[in-house]
Amino acid sequence: MARASSVQPRTQEIIIRIEHDLYVMMSELAVADSVKLSMPAIDESNIDWLESVCHEIGEFIGKLAGFVLPGDTLTGAYLHVARTVTRRAERLVTRLYLDEVLKNKYNLVYLNRLSSLLFVLALYEDRHGGVESPTYAGAKQL
Numbered sequence: 001m002a003r004a005s006s007v008q009p010r011t012q013e014i015i016i017r018i019e020h021d022l023y024v025m026m027s028e029l030a031v032a033d034s035v036k037l038s039m040p041a042i043d044e045s046n047i048d049w050l051e052s053v054c055h056e057i058g059e060f061i062g063k064l065a066g067f068v069l070p071g072d073t074l075t076g077a078y079l080h081v082a083r084t085v086t087r088r089a090e091r092l093v094t095r096l097y098l099d100e101v102l103k104n105k106y107n108l109v110y111l112n113r114l115s116s117l118l119f120v121l122a123l124y125e126d127r128h129g130g131v132e133s134p135t136y137a138g139a140k141q142l
Contacts, residue, residue: 002078008128011075011121014053018114021046025107029093042106050113057120061127066136070122073129079122086115 003015025042070080090111096102123134 002075002082002125005075005078006125008125011125014117014121017049018117021110025110028104028107029096029102041104042110044106047106047109047113050110050117054113054117054120057117057124061120061123064123064134066138068119068123069135069137072126072131072135076122076126076129076131079118079125083115083118083122086111086118090115 003012003019006012006015021042024039027037027039028041031037071077090108093102093108093111097105097108102108126134
């Protein structure tokens with residue numbers, strides 16, 4: 001929904017890459033250890049890409065003045081929902097990793113970094129949607 005609602009080509013490009021990476025991760029999570037996958041697993045290069053994009057977008061949005069309340073734009077809100085789902089997935093994958101069901105630690109690291117990227121991407125979308133400053137928690141009540 002975030003990609004479909006965004007009018008920013010950079011956001012769409014980033015989300016498409018994320019979707020490709022998540023398909024790779026899902027295939028790894030869905031198969032037994034004895035099955036050899038034909039596609040490469042999530043590795044350090046995927047993490048490096050996430051971190052570089054997060055830095056790029058973070059430079060654009062600048063410093064924050066407090067805790068952000070999601071919902072300043074529709075696409076931003078969708079990205080905040082995606083971040084919440086990613087955090088839930090991270091907790092589930094952590095359990096698999098700690099139970100030694102999942103061997104590739106980069107899946108866990110990827111989900112952690114992905115949630116950070118989705119956060120800054122939401123603010124990026126908000127900024128491009130005309131929001132000069134995000135709505136912060138603790139703002140005056142009506």
